[in-house]
Amino acid sequence: xxxxxxxxxxxxxxxxxxxxxxxxxxxxxxxxxxxxxxxxxxxxxxxxxxxxxxxxxxxxxxxxxxxxxxxxxxxxxxxxxxxxxxxxxxxxxxxxxxxxxxxxxxxxxxxxxxxxxxxxxxxxxxxxxxxxxxxxxxxxxxxxxxxxxxxxxxxxxxxxxxxxxxxxxxxxxxxxxxxxxxxxxxxxxxxxxxxxxxxxxxxxxxxxxxxxxxxxxxxxxxxxxxxxxxxxxxxxxxxxxxxxxxxxxxxxxxxxx
Numbered sequence: 001x002x003x004x005x006x007x008x009x010x011x012x013x014x015x016x017x018x019x020x021x022x023x024x025x026x027x028x029x030x031x032x033x034x035x036x037x038x039x040x041x042x043x044x045x046x047x048x049x050x051x052x053x054x055x056x057x058x059x060x061x062x063x064x065x066x067x068x069x070x071x072x073x074x075x076x077x078x079x080x081x082x083x084x085x086x087x088x089x090x091x092x093x094x095x096x097x098x099x100x101x102x103x104x105x106x107x108x109x110x111x112x113x114x115x116x117x118x119x120x121x122x123x124x125x126x127x128x129x130x131x132x133x134x135x136x137x138x139x140x141x142x143x144x145x146x147x148x149x150x151x152x153x154x155x156x157x158x159x160x161x162x163x164x165x166x167x168x169x170x171x172x173x174x175x176x177x178x179x180x181x182x183x184x185x186x187x188x189x190x191x192x193x194x195x196x197x198x199x200x201x202x203x204x205x206x207x208x209x210x211x212x213x214x215x216x217x218x219x220x221x222x223x224x225x226x227x228x229x230x231x232x233x234x235x236x237x238x239x240x241x242x243x244x245x246x247x248x249x250x251x252x253x254x255x256x257x
């Protein structure tokens with residue numbers, strides 16, 4: 001399917017690996033210049049298809065650096081057509097084991113960067129009367145899981161933020177959507193099942209089987225499948241889609257929302 005993304009400019013945060021990296025690669029393959037922001041990046045742009053991935057070192061925990069990211073992208077590349085707001089996963093542990101420092105760290109990891117970057121990207125796109133923003137969130141916003149209170153709480157707040165942006169920016173031709181992955185085969189997911197295996201005295205394979213058992217399609221997602229959905233939502237093929245939250249979880253969370 002032709003997506004019409006060639007020659008556009010995008011930025012993707014937390015793009016060194018996992019879903020963020022898959023999204024950066026997918027957009028570059030469509031012909032976009034993709035600023036891949038991450039704490040650890042390579043030093044050389046990488047050509048993919050007709051596009052390229054341009055590394056940009058930034059720590060989302062640094063509020064000043066985060067605030068300057070969008071201006072830097074526009075200054076270097078002349079415009080901003082797509083913003084993919086991705087954040088790394090926070091600690092996984094029971095609510096009563098959390099400290100206030102854990103909550104503060106998660107706020108600076110999951111919510112503040114989304115608000116800063118989303119606001120800055122929205123202003124740039126409003127000025128050009130075009131653009132698309134996607135928040136990479138989690139199905140835990142809809143169905144929290146044990147140990148995931150930080151993720152579900154702050155991602156829910158970020159979800160409300162982008163839904164409001166969608167409403168306010170629609171008259172300016174700027175679309176804002178949310179993609180909510182379920183269990184996905186990333187390094188983080190591998191770490192979670194390894195932690196559960198240690199805690200439960202089980203094996204990694206047994207813990208993976210527990211996760212997959214609750215997914216009607218019988219497997220977890222690949223990061224590339226999440227990236228495909230993001231590419232569609234930011235393309236002209238989704239020109240009448242804004243304010244939506246798309247779960248990609250193999251049917252694990254069911255119901256109309």
